[in-house]
Amino acid sequence: MSFLAIKDLGISFGGLTALSSVSMNVEKGQIFSIIGPNGAGKTTIFNCISGIYRPKRGSILFQGQEMVGKKPYQAAKMGIARTFQNIELFSHLSTMDNLLLGRHMHMKSGILAGSTFLGRNFPAAREECLHRERVERIIEFLEIESARDMPVSALPYGTRKLVELGRALAMEPSLLLLDEPTAGMNQEEKRDMMFWIRDIRDDFDVTILMVEHDMNLVMEVSDEIFALNFGIKLVQGPPHVVRNDPGVLEAYLGRD
Numbered sequence: 001m002s003f004l005a006i007k008d009l010g011i012s013f014g015g016l017t018a019l020s021s022v023s024m025n026v027e028k029g030q031i032f033s034i035i036g037p038n039g040a041g042k043t044t045i046f047n048c049i050s051g052i053y054r055p056k057r058g059s060i061l062f063q064g065q066e067m068v069g070k071k072p073y074q075a076a077k078m079g080i081a082r083t084f085q086n087i088e089l090f091s092h093l094s095t096m097d098n099l100l101l102g103r104h105m106h107m108k109s110g111i112l113a114g115s116t117f118l119g120r121n122f123p124a125a126r127e128e129c130l131h132r133e134r135v136e137r138i139i140e141f142l143e144i145e146s147a148r149d150m151p152v153s154a155l156p157y158g159t160r161k162l163v164e165l166g167r168a169l170a171m172e173p174s175l176l177l178l179d180e181p182t183a184g185m186n187q188e189e190k191r192d193m194m195f196w197i198r199d200i201r202d203d204f205d206v207t208i209l210m211v212e213h214d215m216n217l218v219m220e221v222s223d224e225i226f227a228l229n230f231g232i233k234l235v236q237g238p239p240h241v242v243r244n245d246p247g248v249l250e251a252y253l254g255r256d
């Protein structure tokens with residue numbers, strides 16, 4: 001059974017069919033990209049997987065469990081974390097605090113209890129230390145030490161993207177959904193992001209599902225690619241197959 005098996009997924013908004021009978025299989029440990037022109041339905045697939053949208057038809061089996069009907073917090077508890085097209089962080093809080101919030105669902109005693117007990121022997125304080133250690137590891141891994149205590153609002157855009165990625169990692173997901181991880185980045189930041197994505201898969205033992213417009217990055221980093229247009233599957237396959245698919249070429253370059 002596939003790690004993530006999407007079958008016959010369909011959803012409409014008013015008269016607009018955003019996804020029409022979409023099926024795809026993602027295997028454990030893959031870097032799997034979803035591509036397609038603007039409005040093709042890519043983010044809608046993410047929203048269905050993470051419980052933000054409830055599809056009208058079809059099923060989404062994640063490690064054998066049905067996700068359709070689950071709420072976003074349930075998807076998170078089951079090991080699905082995501083980043084957003086437009087960065088979603090608490091901009092007045094520090095990098096550290098944003099990442100600690102990512103650990104929230106693993107906390108037994110809550111952030112407040114952990115940070116208000118002074119004695120290190122209180123269970124809540126001990127737990128808080130463990131969470132901070134985990135977060136420190138992620139900060140080190142993403143090389144954002146200099147941003148640790150700064151409010152997110154004061155950070156450059158590329159660093160904020162990394163903080164959002166760090167917060168998703170802090171949730172210890174087994175499936176990470178990255179929605180346009182390099183949007184708004186310069187070439188150097190994009191290259192760095194490509195290495196992060198590979199390293200994250202390898203070091204954090206996480207399967208990565210990514211929506212991305214930068215075709216160079218997609219072709220270089222993906223094990224498997226799913227292309228769609230107008231909510232309809234064009235092709236699924238490894239980069240060399242998708243790159244040469246006539247339907248994909250037409251969707252991106254036009255008929256002529």
Ligand SMILES: Nc1ncnc2c1ncn2[C@@H]1O[C@H](COP(=O)(O)OP(=O)(O)OP(=O)(O)O)[C@@H](O)[C@H]1O
Nearest residue numbers: 013016017018036037038039040041042043044045
């Ligand atoms: N909540 C919603 N209400 C109405 N229409 C929606 C909603 N969510 C998505 N759509 C529509 O569904 C279609 C697919 O949108 P989606 O955001 O999934 O596209 P996308 O492939 O991610 O596009 P982009 O690359 O521009 O982000 C679009 O026509 C969009 O306007």
